Amino acid sequence: MKKRIVFITHSYHKKTKSVDFFKKILEKEFELIVFFDESWQGKPYIDFKKINKLDPSQVIFLQQIPNLEFLKDLKCKNIIFIPMYDNDAGKGVDYWRSFSSFNPKVICFAKKLYDRVKQAGLESYYIQYFLKPSEEKIDDHKGTSIFFWQRINSINWNTVKKLIGSNRIKKVYFKKNIDPNNKLIIPDEEDIKKYNIQLFEGWLSTEDYLKKLRECNVFIAPRTREGIGMAYLEAMANGLCVVAHDDATANEYIESGKNGILFNANNPKEINLNNVDEIGKNAHLYIKEGYDNWLRDREKIMDLLRKI
Incomplete structure (x- = not known):
């Protein structure tokens, strides 16, 4: 028994x-x-x-x-x-x-x-x-494509814009499923056009979610603190460069500039997105070993x- x-x-x-x-x-x-x-x-x-x-x-x-x-x-x-x-x-x-x-x-x-x-x-x-890491080949992307899911107030579209700064962006997937007791900040029409933002919401099938994720090479971690960090671990397992606030658990997995990028959500500044494909490959290898x-x-x- x-x-x-x-x-x-x-x-x-x-x-x-x-x-x-x-x-x-x-x-x-x-x-x-x-x-x-x-x-x-x-x-x-x-x-x-x-x-x-x-x-x-x-x-x-x-x-x-x-x-x-x-x-x-x-x-x-x-x-x-x-x-x-x-x-x-x-x-x-x-x-x-x-x-x-x-x-x-x-x-x-x-x-x-x-x-x-x-x-x-x-x-x-x-x-x-x-x-478990993705078994698909991690290829270089043409341009920088960002996946962002706003869940909390302190990491919102305005935060992402400051991180992007002068970096050229091919597109942004913006997932609109906010956590309870938080306020969603939607990009205005000017930003939607400038950054080629594609808004979506709802809980996608695993297949559809991973399809969108793999079209990107940058993932903005949606929260300042995590219990484990399933969302960004999944992104790393699929070869994305994760950009996360410098606190646990993200900073216990990410070595900034090597297998991800850490930033201060209380004072977000432009980050260097020139080598995100290389960082994403390092992240995938790190997850494989882990x-x-x-x-x-x-x-x-x-x-x-x-x-x-």
């Missing part, structure tokens, strides 16, 4: 599917029961009684770290936290130390977060996730769960 694991995560992941990779790993060996936390929408947090009734061998909290009272009410004492830097960046050592009596095991996908949790004295593991490491680290995670 398979061990039963309760897996609790943010309900927005139902749309983004950004944690599906982790669910699929677990489902291979465990009976996985998923709860989506909707408390961020003003709804009640998950009822601990429902979890107790299931009598799981382990409870995994991905991004949605519970309060101490909730943990006290849980019968299951095998607790695993998988915090996300974009959600937990502001939480210091004392916050993590407050969980010491529950002895949680903590898996971190951001080194910056791992260092903090480790300092708090919790049993912690640092893992870098890598997508993917082999991820396959090994994935087994470490499974070993950890098997032993509990």
Whole structure:
């Protein structure tokens, strides 16, 4: 009989599917029961009684770290936290130390977060996730084509214009799916014509999304902080030069000027886009090497769960 694991995560992941990779790993060996936390929408947090009734061998909290009272009410004492830097960046050592009596095991996908949790004295593991790299040949592009998806206020079209500066641009794909509680800034008609901007929205099929992505050689990372960074990792895996704000997790993958470009979203300035094809090829090679490491680290995670 398979061990039963309760897996609790943010309900927005139902749309983004950004944690599906982790669910699929677990489902291979465990009976996985998923709860989506909707408390961020003003709804009640998950009822601990429902979890107790299931009598799981382990409870995994991905991004949605519970309060101490909730943990006290849980019968299951095998607790695993998988915090996300974009959600937990502001939480210091004392916050993590407050969980010491529950002895949680903590898996971190951001080194910056791992260092903090480790300092708090919790049993912690640092893992870098890598997508499988594209097997298609990474060719040079004729001109610079940009893929931009606005998700938050602080990286918007005005930011992208400052990064472009005097660089000549062939076209821009502009994806209009904004994150909740953020405001979309649409380019005016002059900019649409000048930069050959093609606006689109909605959740495309994987095939259609990758088709648009591969027509570009520059990807503007849409957020200043990431839990993992699926969007820009996918771009790197397909040979694009990722331009990202200098914070975790992007700056834990990108060496600026070599396999990507880092900038300051609080003071964006023109960047050099002359060698983005070369940078994109370096990014693809980096992801290829990193993917082999991820396959090994994935087994470490499974070993950890098997032993509990």
